[in-house]
Amino acid sequence: MIPALLASASFGAAMNSLAQTHERFISELVTLTEIPSPPFKEEVRGQAYRDMLEAAGLKDVAIDSIGNVTGVRRGKASGGRMIAVSAHLDTVFPEGTDVTVRREGFRLSAPGVGDNTRGLAVILAYLRALDAVGMETRDDILVLASVGEEGEGDLRGMRHFFANSTYRDRIAALVCLDGPTPANTVVSAGTGSKRYRVTFRGPGGHSFADHGIVNPMIAAARAVVELGRLSLPDDPKTTCSSTVIKGGSSVNAIPAEVSLMVDLRSNSAFELADLDARFREIVLQSCHVENDSRSIEKGIIAVEIALIGDRPAGGTAVGELTRSAAAAIAAIGQTPVFSSFSTDANVAMSLGVPAVTLSWGGKGGDAHSLTEWTDVDPATTLPEMSVGLAVLLACAGADIK
Numbered sequence: 001m002i003p004a005l006l007a008s009a010s011f012g013a014a015m016n017s018l019a020q021t022h023e024r025f026i027s028e029l030v031t032l033t034e035i036p037s038p039p040f041k042e043e044v045r046g047q048a049y050r051d052m053l054e055a056a057g058l059k060d061v062a063i064d065s066i067g068n069v070t071g072v073r074r075g076k077a078s079g080g081r082m083i084a085v086s087a088h089l090d091t092v093f094p095e096g097t098d099v100t101v102r103r104e105g106f107r108l109s110a111p112g113v114g115d116n117t118r119g120l121a122v123i124l125a126y127l128r129a130l131d132a133v134g135m136e137t138r139d140d141i142l143v144l145a146s147v148g149e150e151g152e153g154d155l156r157g158m159r160h161f162f163a164n165s166t167y168r169d170r171i172a173a174l175v176c177l178d179g180p181t182p183a184n185t186v187v188s189a190g191t192g193s194k195r196y197r198v199t200f201r202g203p204g205g206h207s208f209a210d211h212g213i214v215n216p217m218i219a220a221a222r223a224v225v226e227l228g229r230l231s232l233p234d235d236p237k238t239t240c241s242s243t244v245i246k247g248g249s250s251v252n253a254i255p256a257e258v259s260l261m262v263d264l265r266s267n268s269a270f271e272l273a274d275l276d277a278r279f280r281e282i283v284l285q286s287c288h289v290e291n292d293s294r295s296i297e298k299g300i301i302a303v304e305i306a307l308i309g310d311r312p313a314g315g316t317a318v319g320e321l322t323r324s325a326a327a328a329i330a331a332i333g334q335t336p337v338f339s340s341f342s343t344d345a346n347v348a349m350s351l352g353v354p355a356v357t358l359s360w361g362g363k364g365g366d367a368h369s370l371t372e373w374t375d376v377d378p379a380t381t382l383p384e385m386s387v388g389l390a391v392l393l394a395c396a397g398a399d400i401k
Protein backbone atom coordinates (compact mmCIF):
# COMPACT_ATOMS: atom_id res chain seq x y z
CA MET A 1 0.00 0.00 0.00
CA ILE A 2 2.69 2.51 0.98
CA PRO A 3 4.75 2.41 -2.27
CA ALA A 4 1.63 2.86 -4.42
CA LEU A 5 0.36 5.60 -2.14
CA LEU A 6 3.65 7.51 -2.16
CA ALA A 7 3.94 7.19 -5.93
CA SER A 8 0.39 8.43 -6.54
CA ALA A 9 -0.46 11.80 -8.04
CA SER A 10 -2.87 12.44 -5.15
CA PHE A 11 -0.19 11.99 -2.50
CA GLY A 12 2.24 14.15 -4.49
CA ALA A 13 -0.40 16.86 -4.70
CA ALA A 14 -1.05 16.65 -0.95
CA MET A 15 2.69 17.05 -0.29
CA ASN A 16 2.79 20.04 -2.65
CA SER A 17 -0.05 21.56 -0.72
CA LEU A 18 1.86 21.06 2.54
CA ALA A 19 4.82 22.87 0.98
CA GLN A 20 2.67 25.77 -0.25
CA THR A 21 0.97 26.27 3.10
CA HIS A 22 4.10 25.81 5.23
CA GLU A 23 4.09 29.41 6.48
CA ARG A 24 0.49 28.96 7.63
CA PHE A 25 1.57 25.83 9.54
CA ILE A 26 4.30 27.89 11.22
CA SER A 27 1.90 30.66 12.15
CA GLU A 28 -0.61 28.18 13.62
CA LEU A 29 2.22 26.55 15.57
CA VAL A 30 3.15 29.96 16.99
CA THR A 31 -0.49 30.81 17.82
CA LEU A 32 -1.06 27.52 19.67
CA THR A 33 2.28 27.66 21.49
CA GLU A 34 1.45 31.09 22.85
CA ILE A 35 -1.75 29.77 24.47
CA PRO A 36 -0.43 28.36 27.77
CA SER A 37 -1.50 24.78 28.46
CA PRO A 38 -0.21 23.82 31.91
CA PRO A 39 -0.92 20.36 33.34
CA PHE A 40 -4.61 20.08 34.33
CA LYS A 41 -5.27 23.50 32.77
CA GLU A 42 -5.60 22.75 29.08
CA GLU A 43 -9.09 24.30 28.60
CA VAL A 44 -8.11 27.51 26.82
CA ARG A 45 -5.87 25.78 24.31
CA GLY A 46 -8.49 23.05 23.92
CA GLN A 47 -11.16 25.61 23.02
CA ALA A 48 -8.87 27.29 20.51
CA TYR A 49 -8.06 23.92 18.96
CA ARG A 50 -11.75 23.00 18.78
CA ASP A 51 -12.36 26.22 16.83
CA MET A 52 -9.48 25.39 14.49
CA LEU A 53 -10.84 21.88 13.84
CA GLU A 54 -14.25 23.35 13.12
CA ALA A 55 -12.70 25.87 10.73
CA ALA A 56 -10.87 22.96 9.08
CA GLY A 57 -14.27 21.45 8.27
CA LEU A 58 -14.29 18.46 10.63
CA LYS A 59 -17.65 17.04 11.69
CA ASP A 60 -18.89 16.35 15.23
CA VAL A 61 -16.22 18.57 16.80
CA ALA A 62 -16.57 18.33 20.56
CA ILE A 63 -14.79 18.68 23.89
CA ASP A 64 -15.44 15.82 26.32
CA SER A 65 -15.95 16.09 30.07
CA ILE A 66 -12.23 16.15 30.89
CA GLY A 67 -11.10 18.36 28.03
CA ASN A 68 -10.14 16.05 25.14
CA VAL A 69 -11.00 17.62 21.79
CA THR A 70 -12.28 15.36 19.00
CA GLY A 71 -13.48 15.84 15.44
CA VAL A 72 -14.20 13.50 12.55
CA ARG A 73 -13.11 13.66 8.92
CA ARG A 74 -15.70 11.40 7.35
CA GLY A 75 -14.68 8.51 5.15
CA LYS A 76 -16.69 6.86 2.41
CA ALA A 77 -17.68 4.00 4.75
CA SER A 78 -18.54 6.49 7.47
CA GLY A 79 -19.76 5.03 10.73
CA GLY A 80 -17.53 1.94 10.54
CA ARG A 81 -13.94 1.63 11.69
CA MET A 82 -11.95 4.73 12.50
CA ILE A 83 -8.28 5.58 12.34
CA ALA A 84 -7.34 8.00 15.09
CA VAL A 85 -4.54 10.55 14.87
CA SER A 86 -3.66 12.30 18.09
CA ALA A 87 -1.41 14.85 19.72
CA HIS A 88 -1.48 15.98 23.33
CA LEU A 89 -2.68 19.44 24.38
CA ASP A 90 -0.78 19.68 27.65
CA THR A 91 2.73 20.94 28.25
CA VAL A 92 4.88 20.37 31.34
CA PHE A 93 5.15 24.09 32.07
CA PRO A 94 3.35 25.66 35.04
CA GLU A 95 1.04 28.66 34.86
CA GLY A 96 2.93 31.91 34.43
CA THR A 97 5.68 30.48 32.22
CA ASP A 98 6.58 32.89 29.40
CA VAL A 99 5.51 31.03 26.25
CA THR A 100 6.28 33.79 23.75
CA VAL A 101 7.81 32.27 20.62
CA ARG A 102 11.15 33.62 19.40
CA ARG A 103 11.76 33.03 15.72
CA GLU A 104 15.21 33.08 14.14
CA GLY A 105 14.91 31.89 10.54
CA PHE A 106 13.33 28.47 10.76
CA ARG A 107 14.20 27.98 14.39
CA LEU A 108 11.37 28.60 16.84
CA SER A 109 12.08 28.74 20.57
CA ALA A 110 9.50 28.62 23.36
CA PRO A 111 8.49 26.24 26.12
CA GLY A 112 6.19 23.59 24.60
CA VAL A 113 6.77 24.61 20.96
CA GLY A 114 7.91 21.11 20.08
CA ASP A 115 6.44 18.84 22.75
CA ASN A 116 3.73 18.76 21.71
CA THR A 117 2.22 21.88 20.18
CA ARG A 118 3.90 20.93 16.95
CA GLY A 119 1.89 17.70 16.86
CA LEU A 120 -1.33 19.71 17.05
CA ALA A 121 -0.23 22.04 14.24
CA VAL A 122 0.89 19.15 12.02
CA ILE A 123 -2.56 17.54 12.24
CA LEU A 124 -4.14 20.83 11.06
CA ALA A 125 -1.66 20.96 8.17
CA TYR A 126 -2.52 17.36 7.20
CA LEU A 127 -6.25 18.11 7.19
CA ARG A 128 -5.71 21.16 5.01
CA ALA A 129 -3.57 19.22 2.52
CA LEU A 130 -6.12 16.40 2.23
CA ASP A 131 -8.93 18.86 1.59
CA ALA A 132 -6.88 20.86 -0.91
CA VAL A 133 -6.51 17.78 -3.11
CA GLY A 134 -9.94 16.30 -2.34
CA MET A 135 -8.42 13.13 -0.88
CA GLU A 136 -11.05 10.67 0.28
CA THR A 137 -10.55 7.72 2.60
CA ARG A 138 -12.52 4.54 3.23
CA ASP A 139 -12.51 4.92 7.02
CA ASP A 140 -13.38 7.87 9.18
CA ILE A 141 -10.35 9.72 10.52
CA LEU A 142 -10.74 10.78 14.13
CA VAL A 143 -8.62 13.71 15.30
CA LEU A 144 -8.00 13.50 19.03
CA ALA A 145 -6.22 16.24 20.98
CA SER A 146 -5.72 14.73 24.41
CA VAL A 147 -5.25 16.26 27.83
CA GLY A 148 -2.89 15.01 30.54
CA GLU A 149 -0.23 13.08 28.59
CA GLU A 150 2.70 14.47 30.53
CA GLY A 151 3.96 13.52 33.98
CA GLU A 152 1.32 13.65 36.67
CA GLY A 153 -1.37 13.96 33.98
CA ASP A 154 -0.69 10.22 33.75
CA LEU A 155 -2.31 9.76 30.32
CA ARG A 156 -5.63 10.78 31.86
CA GLY A 157 -7.03 12.07 28.58
CA MET A 158 -6.31 8.91 26.63
CA ARG A 159 -7.48 6.71 29.50
CA HIS A 160 -10.75 8.63 29.67
CA PHE A 161 -11.18 8.36 25.91
CA PHE A 162 -10.72 4.58 25.85
CA ALA A 163 -12.93 4.14 28.92
CA ASN A 164 -15.82 6.42 27.92
CA SER A 165 -15.83 7.66 24.35
CA THR A 166 -18.58 6.43 22.05
CA TYR A 167 -15.83 6.09 19.41
CA ARG A 168 -13.64 3.76 21.47
CA ASP A 169 -14.82 0.45 19.96
CA ARG A 170 -14.43 1.76 16.44
CA ILE A 171 -10.73 2.65 16.70
CA ALA A 172 -8.83 0.25 14.41
CA ALA A 173 -5.50 2.02 14.83
CA LEU A 174 -4.07 5.01 16.65
CA VAL A 175 -1.23 7.17 15.37
CA CYS A 176 0.16 9.53 18.02
CA LEU A 177 2.35 12.36 16.80
CA ASP A 178 4.74 13.45 19.51
CA GLY A 179 8.23 14.75 19.66
CA PRO A 180 10.90 15.58 19.23
CA THR A 181 11.17 11.92 18.30
CA PRO A 182 13.72 11.17 15.56
CA ALA A 183 11.82 10.80 12.28
CA ASN A 184 13.03 7.22 11.81
CA THR A 185 11.61 6.08 15.16
CA VAL A 186 8.45 4.06 15.51
CA VAL A 187 7.44 3.80 19.14
CA SER A 188 5.64 0.46 19.02
CA ALA A 189 6.06 -0.62 22.61
CA GLY A 190 4.89 1.29 25.61
CA THR A 191 7.13 1.54 28.63
CA GLY A 192 5.06 0.95 31.73
CA SER A 193 5.61 3.08 34.81
CA LYS A 194 4.56 3.39 38.39
CA ARG A 195 5.22 6.67 40.15
CA TYR A 196 5.02 7.21 43.86
CA ARG A 197 5.08 9.91 46.47
CA VAL A 198 6.44 8.37 49.64
CA THR A 199 5.89 10.44 52.78
CA PHE A 200 7.79 9.69 55.99
CA ARG A 201 6.26 11.34 59.07
CA GLY A 202 7.65 11.48 62.60
CA PRO A 203 7.30 13.47 65.81
CA GLY A 204 9.71 16.24 64.83
CA GLY A 205 11.51 18.27 67.45
CA HIS A 206 14.35 20.59 68.37
CA SER A 207 17.61 19.76 66.64
CA PHE A 208 19.58 20.06 69.89
CA ALA A 209 17.08 19.49 72.73
CA ASP A 210 15.40 16.50 71.07
CA HIS A 211 18.47 15.03 69.44
CA GLY A 212 18.31 11.24 69.42
CA ILE A 213 14.69 10.92 68.32
CA VAL A 214 13.76 9.25 65.04
CA ASN A 215 14.25 11.42 61.98
CA PRO A 216 12.13 10.94 58.81
CA MET A 217 14.91 12.49 56.73
CA ILE A 218 17.24 9.65 57.63
CA ALA A 219 14.57 7.10 56.73
CA ALA A 220 14.01 8.83 53.37
CA ALA A 221 17.75 9.06 52.73
CA ARG A 222 18.17 5.37 53.49
CA ALA A 223 15.39 4.55 51.04
CA VAL A 224 17.06 6.66 48.33
CA VAL A 225 20.42 4.93 48.85
CA GLU A 226 18.90 1.42 48.88
CA LEU A 227 16.77 2.11 45.78
CA GLY A 228 19.93 3.33 44.07
CA ARG A 229 21.62 0.00 44.82
CA LEU A 230 18.94 -2.15 43.17
CA SER A 231 20.24 -4.33 40.41
CA LEU A 232 17.89 -4.05 37.43
CA PRO A 233 17.84 -5.74 34.01
CA ASP A 234 19.13 -3.86 30.95
CA ASP A 235 16.82 -5.94 28.76
CA PRO A 236 13.92 -5.51 29.17
CA LYS A 237 15.05 -2.06 30.24
CA THR A 238 13.92 -1.46 33.80
CA THR A 239 14.72 1.63 35.86
CA CYS A 240 14.18 3.10 39.29
CA SER A 241 14.83 6.82 39.85
CA SER A 242 14.43 8.88 42.99
CA THR A 243 13.54 12.27 41.54
CA VAL A 244 12.17 14.79 44.03
CA ILE A 245 12.75 15.14 47.75
CA LYS A 246 11.09 17.72 49.97
CA GLY A 247 10.81 18.30 53.67
CA GLY A 248 12.08 19.95 56.79
CA SER A 249 11.18 23.38 58.06
CA SER A 250 14.17 24.92 59.72
CA VAL A 251 17.89 24.38 60.13
CA ASN A 252 17.42 23.81 63.86
CA ALA A 253 14.43 21.45 63.74
CA ILE A 254 14.29 17.69 63.28
CA PRO A 255 11.72 17.45 60.50
CA ALA A 256 8.24 16.09 61.06
CA GLU A 257 7.78 15.21 57.42
CA VAL A 258 9.90 14.36 54.39
CA SER A 259 8.50 13.26 51.05
CA LEU A 260 10.20 11.55 48.17
CA MET A 261 9.07 10.94 44.59
CA VAL A 262 10.15 7.80 42.80
CA ASP A 263 9.70 6.83 39.15
CA LEU A 264 9.73 3.08 38.36
CA ARG A 265 9.69 2.02 34.71
CA SER A 266 10.01 -1.11 32.64
CA ASN A 267 9.38 -2.33 29.13
CA SER A 268 8.03 -5.51 30.70
CA ALA A 269 4.88 -5.68 32.81
CA PHE A 270 6.40 -8.61 34.73
CA GLU A 271 9.64 -6.77 35.59
CA LEU A 272 7.66 -3.69 36.60
CA ALA A 273 5.58 -5.74 39.04
CA ASP A 274 8.74 -7.29 40.47
CA LEU A 275 10.43 -3.90 40.87
CA ASP A 276 7.27 -2.53 42.46
CA ALA A 277 7.40 -5.24 45.16
CA ARG A 278 11.10 -4.61 45.84
CA PHE A 279 10.49 -0.85 46.02
CA ARG A 280 7.77 -1.29 48.67
CA GLU A 281 9.98 -3.60 50.72
CA ILE A 282 12.84 -1.08 50.71
CA VAL A 283 10.59 1.79 51.76
CA LEU A 284 9.03 -0.15 54.63
CA GLN A 285 12.42 -1.49 55.70
CA SER A 286 13.93 2.04 55.74
CA CYS A 287 11.19 3.08 58.11
CA HIS A 288 11.69 0.06 60.41
CA VAL A 289 15.44 0.56 60.55
CA GLU A 290 14.99 4.18 61.63
CA ASN A 291 12.48 3.23 64.33
CA ASP A 292 14.97 0.60 65.60
CA SER A 293 17.97 2.92 65.49
CA ARG A 294 16.81 6.00 67.44
CA SER A 295 14.43 6.90 70.23
CA ILE A 296 10.68 6.49 69.61
CA GLU A 297 9.86 8.10 72.95
CA LYS A 298 8.13 11.07 71.22
CA GLY A 299 6.63 8.96 68.42
CA ILE A 300 7.58 6.68 65.59
CA ILE A 301 8.21 7.21 61.89
CA ALA A 302 5.25 6.13 59.76
CA VAL A 303 5.29 5.96 56.00
CA GLU A 304 2.58 6.55 53.43
CA ILE A 305 3.09 5.26 49.90
CA ALA A 306 0.83 7.09 47.43
CA LEU A 307 0.61 5.97 43.79
CA ILE A 308 0.65 9.17 41.70
CA GLY A 309 1.20 7.63 38.27
CA ASP A 310 0.38 4.30 36.71
CA ARG A 311 0.99 3.82 33.02
CA PRO A 312 0.34 0.40 31.55
CA ALA A 313 3.05 -1.40 29.57
CA GLY A 314 2.03 -2.76 26.18
CA GLY A 315 3.12 -3.36 22.62
CA THR A 316 1.83 -3.30 19.06
CA ALA A 317 2.35 -6.52 17.13
CA VAL A 318 3.77 -6.39 13.63
CA GLY A 319 0.90 -5.60 11.30
CA GLU A 320 -0.44 -3.04 8.85
CA LEU A 321 0.35 -0.13 11.13
CA THR A 322 3.97 -1.03 11.92
CA ARG A 323 4.67 -2.13 8.33
CA SER A 324 3.25 1.12 6.94
CA ALA A 325 5.39 3.13 9.34
CA ALA A 326 8.55 1.22 8.42
CA ALA A 327 7.85 1.58 4.69
CA ALA A 328 7.09 5.31 4.93
CA ILE A 329 10.33 5.90 6.85
CA ALA A 330 12.37 3.83 4.39
CA ALA A 331 10.85 5.86 1.55
CA ILE A 332 12.49 9.05 2.86
CA GLY A 333 15.86 7.29 2.94
CA GLN A 334 15.98 6.60 6.67
CA THR A 335 16.33 3.30 8.51
CA PRO A 336 13.30 2.57 10.68
CA VAL A 337 14.00 1.92 14.33
CA PHE A 338 11.36 0.38 16.58
CA SER A 339 11.52 1.53 20.15
CA SER A 340 9.76 1.66 23.46
CA PHE A 341 8.66 4.78 25.30
CA SER A 342 5.86 6.00 27.52
CA THR A 343 3.27 7.98 25.53
CA ASP A 344 -0.47 8.23 24.95
CA ALA A 345 -0.14 5.13 22.74
CA ASN A 346 0.44 3.00 25.88
CA VAL A 347 -3.25 3.10 26.71
CA ALA A 348 -4.35 1.76 23.33
CA MET A 349 -1.54 -0.83 23.31
CA SER A 350 -2.52 -2.12 26.74
CA LEU A 351 -6.05 -2.69 25.37
CA GLY A 352 -4.83 -4.49 22.26
CA VAL A 353 -5.58 -1.60 19.87
CA PRO A 354 -2.69 -1.21 17.37
CA ALA A 355 -0.95 2.07 18.15
CA VAL A 356 2.34 3.77 17.40
CA THR A 357 3.90 7.08 18.26
CA LEU A 358 5.69 8.80 15.41
CA SER A 359 7.64 12.01 15.00
CA TRP A 360 5.74 15.06 13.85
CA GLY A 361 8.59 15.47 11.35
CA GLY A 362 11.45 17.89 11.77
CA LYS A 363 14.10 18.53 14.35
CA GLY A 364 13.87 19.87 17.86
CA GLY A 365 15.45 19.74 21.26
CA ASP A 366 15.45 20.71 24.93
CA ALA A 367 11.95 19.28 25.44
CA HIS A 368 10.59 19.95 28.95
CA SER A 369 13.03 22.82 29.37
CA LEU A 370 12.61 26.60 29.07
CA THR A 371 15.09 26.61 26.17
CA GLU A 372 12.95 24.23 24.09
CA TRP A 373 13.28 24.78 20.34
CA THR A 374 11.99 23.28 17.14
CA ASP A 375 13.21 23.63 13.58
CA VAL A 376 10.68 24.13 10.79
CA ASP A 377 13.05 24.29 7.81
CA PRO A 378 10.87 22.90 5.01
CA ALA A 379 13.86 21.11 3.44
CA THR A 380 13.99 18.60 6.29
CA THR A 381 10.54 19.03 7.75
CA LEU A 382 8.40 18.31 4.69
CA PRO A 383 9.88 14.89 3.78
CA GLU A 384 9.65 13.85 7.43
CA MET A 385 6.06 15.09 7.67
CA SER A 386 5.20 12.72 4.84
CA VAL A 387 5.68 9.75 7.20
CA GLY A 388 2.74 10.41 9.52
CA LEU A 389 0.50 11.43 6.62
CA ALA A 390 1.34 8.29 4.64
CA VAL A 391 0.72 6.00 7.62
CA LEU A 392 -2.60 7.65 8.34
CA LEU A 393 -3.74 7.40 4.72
CA ALA A 394 -2.54 3.81 4.31
CA CYS A 395 -4.46 2.68 7.40
CA ALA A 396 -7.58 4.68 6.53
CA GLY A 397 -7.64 3.36 2.96
CA ALA A 398 -6.92 6.44 0.88
CA ASP A 399 -8.62 6.67 -2.49
CA ILE A 400 -5.55 7.36 -4.61
CA LYS A 401 -5.41 8.43 -8.19
Ligand SMILES: [Zn+2]
Pocket residue numbers: 088115116149178179
Ligand atom coordinates in the same frame (compact mmCIF):
# COMPACT_ATOMS: atom_id res chain seq x y z
ZN1 LIG B 1 4.93 14.78 24.40
